[in-house]
Amino acid sequence: MNIGIIGGGSTGLLLSTYLSRQHSVTIYVRKEDQRIKLMKDGVRLSNYPGRAYIRALLSEDLQDEDCVIICVKQVSISAIIPLLRKIRKNTPLIFLQNGMGHLDDIKELYHPIILGVIEHGAMKLEDNLVAHTGKGKINLAAYQGDEAYLHSLSKKLNHSDFPFDFKENYLRLLKEKLVINAVINPLTALFQVTNGEVMRNRYLHNMAQIICEEACAVLEMDYATRWARVEYICENTAKNRSSMFKDIMDSRKTEIEAISGYIIKKGNGFTIPYTRFLYDSMKAIEIKKGITD
Amino acid sequence: MNIGIIGGGSTGLLLSTYLSRQHSVTIYVRKEDQRIKLMKDGVRLSNYPGRAYIRALLSEDLQDEDCVIICVKQVSISAIIPLLRKIRKNTPLIFLQNGMGHLDDIKELYHPIILGVIEHGAMKLEDNLVAHTGKGKINLAAYQGDEAYLHSLSKKLNHSDFPFDFKENYLRLLKEKLVINAVINPLTALFQVTNGEVMRNRYLHNMAQIICEEACAVLEMDYATRWARVEYICENTAKNRSSMFKDIMDSRKTEIEAISGYIIKKGNGFTIPYTRFLYDSMKAIEIKKGITD
Numbered sequence: 395m396n397i398g399i400i401g402g403g404s405t406g407l408l409l410s411t412y413l414s415r416q417h418s419v420t421i422y423v424r425k426e427d428q429r430i431k432l433m434k435d436g437v438r439l440s441n442y443p444g445r446a447y448i449r450a451l452l453s454e455d456l457q458d459e460d461c462v463i464i465c466v467k468q469v470s471i472s473a474i475i476p477l478l479r480k481i482r483k484n485t486p487l488i489f490l491q492n493g494m495g496h497l498d499d500i501k502e503l504y505h506p507i508i509l510g511v512i513e514h515g516a517m518k519l520e521d522n523l524v525a526h527t528g529k530g531k532i533n534l535a536a537y538q539g540d541e542a543y544l545h546s547l548s549k550k551l552n553h554s555d556f557p558f559d560f561k562e563n564y565l566r567l568l569k570e571k572l573v574i575n576a577v578i579n580p581l582t583a584l585f586q587v588t589n590g591e592v593m594r595n596r597y598l599h600n601m602a603q604i605i606c607e608e609a610c611a612v613l614e615m616d617y618a619t620r621w622a623r624v625e626y627i628c629e630n631t632a633k634n635r636s637s638m639f640k641d642i643m644d645s646r647k648t649e650i651e652a653i654s655g656y657i658i659k660k661g662n663g664f665t666i667p668y669t670r671f672l673y674d675s676m677k678a679i680e681i682k683k684g685i686t687d
Numbered sequence: 688m689n690i691g692i693i694g695g696g697s698t699g700l701l702l703s704t705y706l707s708r709q710h711s712v713t714i715y716v717r718k719e720d721q722r723i724k725l726m727k728d729g730v731r732l733s734n735y736p737g738r739a740y741i742r743a744l745l746s747e748d749l750q751d752e753d754c755v756i757i758c759v760k761q762v763s764i765s766a767i768i769p770l771l772r773k774i775r776k777n778t779p780l781i782f783l784q785n786g787m788g789h790l791d792d793i794k795e796l797y798h799p800i801i802l803g804v805i806e807h808g809a810m811k812l813e814d815n816l817v818a819h820t821g822k823g824k825i826n827l828a829a830y831q832g833d834e835a836y837l838h839s840l841s842k843k844l845n846h847s848d849f850p851f852d853f854k855e856n857y858l859r860l861l862k863e864k865l866v867i868n869a870v871i872n873p874l875t876a877l878f879q880v881t882n883g884e885v886m887r888n889r890y891l892h893n894m895a896q897i898i899c900e901e902a903c904a905v906l907e908m909d910y911a912t913r914w915a916r917v918e919y920i921c922e923n924t925a926k927n928r929s930s931m932f933k934d935i936m937d938s939r940k941t942e943i944e945a946i947s948g949y950i951i952k953k954g955n956g957f958t959i960p961y962t963r964f965l966y967d968s969m970k971a972i973e974i975k976k977g978i979t980d
Contacts, residue, residue: 584877585971597971601964667960671894678878678890 395550396420400453400474401465402428404516405490407524409463410437412556414446422453428521440525453477461547463488468652471496478503486547488534492575492637493652494568506539508548509564511571513627515634528631531557535564569613573620574627575653576609577602579638580672583648584679586639590632593625602628604668612661638676645683650676688843689713693746693767694758695721697809698783700817702756703730705849707739715746721814733818746770754840756781761945764789771796779840781827785868785930786945787861799832801841802857804864806920808927821924824850828857862906866913867920868946869902870895872931873965876941877972879932883925886918897961905954931969938976943969 395417399406402423410421414437421437423429432450451457456477466474468491478487479502486506489496500507515528532551536544545560552558561567578589581602585591592598606624610617641648654673657666680686688710692699695716703714707730714730716722725743744750749770759767761784771780772795779799782789793800808821825844829837838853845851854860871882874895878884885891899917903910934941947966950959973979 585968585975587975591975595971595974597967597974601967601971668964671961671964674890674894675878678888678894681888681890682878682880682884 395460398422398456398459398462399465400456400462400477401467401470402432402521403465403467404518404524405512405514406465407437407518407522408439408514408516408526409465410448411439411446411524412553413551414448415555416553418449419446420449420451420457420459422451422456424453426452431521435522437522437524440519440523442526445522456481458482459485461486461488461551463490465490467491468493468496468649469647471499475499475502478505481505486539486544489537490532491652492571492579492649494572494656495652497568500537506544507537508534508544509537509568510534510558511567515631517635517640527634531559533559533561533567535561535567537564569615570620570623572653572656573606573609573613573615574624575649576657576669577605577624578628579636579648580650580654580676581605582636583638583642584672584675586642588632588639589628589634589636593628593632601668605672608661608664608666608669609657612657612664612666642676642679642683645685647680647685648676650680688753691715691749691752691755692758693749693755693770694760694763695725695814696758696760697811697817698805698807699758700730700811700815701732701807701809701819702758703741704732704739704817705846706844707741708848709846711742712739713742713744713750713752715744715749717746719745724814728815730815730817733812733816735819738815749774751775752778754779754781754844756783758783760784761786761789761942762940764792768792768795771798774798779832779837782830783825784945785864785872785942787865787949788945790861793830799837800830801827801837802830802861803827803851804860808924810928810933820927824852826852826854826860828854828860830857862908863913863916865946865949866899866902866906866908867917868942869950869962870898870917871921872929872941873943873947873969874898875929876931876935877965877968879935881925881932882921882927882929886921886925894961898965901954901957901959901962902950905950905957905959935969935972935976938978940973940978941969943973 397413397417398420399410400422410419413419429450436445436447438445483504488508490510490512511533513530517525517527519525534548548558548560592602606621607617610620638648654669657669690706690710691713692703693715703712706712722743729738729740731738776797781801783803783805803825805825806823810818810820812818827841841851841853885895899914903913931941947962950962
């Protein structure tokens with residue numbers, strides 16, 4: 395397939411590398427510097443020999459593809475929507491953002507849409523170099539359009555080296571990921587600790603449980619199952635820094651609005667003080683660091 | 688008077704400097720290095736010419752004095768109590784700790800006791816050098832013993848350059864200070880901001896109000912009056928770092944147990960999630976930094 399990947403961050407680079415082994419990949423990036431670097435030197439995985447030569451274009455030059463995977467952060471989705479509206483209405487779009495805030499943004503699109511969540515760990519080291527720090531899979535689910543068709547598309551993307559799985563219920567899929575993000579991301583960002591530290595430090599562990607309870611109450615999920623999943627992820631990615639921790643370290647705007655902000659908006663009437671405290675904390679740190687919208 | 692001052696931190700050094708102008712001061716410190724430095728070079732205020740030559744002894748060599756002022760941190764009080772039990776039962780003791788946790792520790796002492804709270808800003812720069820970063824006063828109140836006698840003692844300490852004030856109700860005095868500490872200390876320590884930033888950053892401001900409400904509910908204080916006081920202190924010491932912020936920066940054990948810990952213990956049955964979150968946060972950071980009891 396001809397696959398367009400929008401976003402030159404860790405997720406976009408990771409997908410470009412793996413998918414280019416079976417498909418013809420074009421990566422769409424925001425900055426000309428990165429585009430030139432990718433065109434000239436290809437994209438590379440650290441700890442893995444060789445490089446993949448792919449086409450690189452600026453996002454504004456988005457062309458027709460058999461499928462477009464949107465890998466930008468949730469905060470950048472609204473800027474991408476006008477570009478997506480210009481491409482063929484039957485082009486399937488795959489959105490891989492954290493949180494659920496982007497569901498509002500994509501409402502106006504008429505394309506077949508898949509929503510997905512990533513369970514890989516990845517860290518962008520250079521404009522064309524990414525470290526695959528945790529092997530996992532990408533779970534997809536149909537949001538709108540013919541489900542059988544979208545399922546067959548996910549099968550074409552799937553490969554034993556880089557698996558894609560197709561789930562039945564997109565809402566459940568996103569909610570499950572949202573609980574994990576709501577617990578791990580702001581907590582690791584506020585205390586500047588790796589994911590594993592959340593389980594090892596008994597006070598962070600205690601706080602994580604309360605945050606997980608709050609998220610599950612609002613999203614109507616089973617706490618025991620979700621907490622077990624949080625534990626699993628923290629242990630499986632023990633040495634990793636969450637994306638929000640990295641955002642704070644690099645003075646970038648965080649996805650707190652799409653994660654805890656979504657739970658607060660949805661949880662009107664619920665008593666969720668720890669989630670509110672974390673939300674206020676990330677906002678306070680963004681102000682302290684001079685990060686603006 | 689012959690005044691003994693226990694503690695060679697910022698408070699002990701500040702009091703030694705000012706009180707030695709009218710009184711004969713002996714400072715009692717824990718480390719021989721500091722004792723020698725103080726004996727040899729005297730104690731100095733930065734931004735102020737000259738130095739005060741005072742006697743310096745180790746705390747374990749505590750002698751009879753006309754009055755002993757205890758300036759160690761709340762966390763060190765339990766180690767000082769056995770020394771105090773050895774001195775004359777009619778020697779008045781003045782305790783200047785944050786929080787209210789030390790009230791339990793001093794119960795076993797039979798001396799006349801004054802409790803006090805400091806409204807000065809001070810920062811220890813060297814073992815015998817202290818910066819007086821915010822001019823204020825020291826408020827005292829009788830805890831046990833003859834009130835008229837203790838009031839006359841506080842008048843002897845008072846000086847226009849370094850005022851002491853005598854209040855009627857020690858519990859009220861400590862509770863008022865406790866609210867201020869419960870709001871400003873853990874918040875500035877967690878976010879590593881100066882006191883002024885708590886008022887300027889609208890998310891910290893919001894959090895501070897909630898914490899102030901929680902503390903006032905538990906301690907049965909009037910919120911509006913207390914919040915006005917928090918605002919005043921933050922603005923009046925805008926550039927200062929709170930003692931807890933400094934403790935975290937220097938990887939020292941914080942006074943969180945005596946401050947938020949006291950409110951949590953006292954507030955059994957109260958809904959005080961922000962206070963609990965801050966308590967857990969400071970404990971989590973102490974663990975992260977390897978600070979143990």
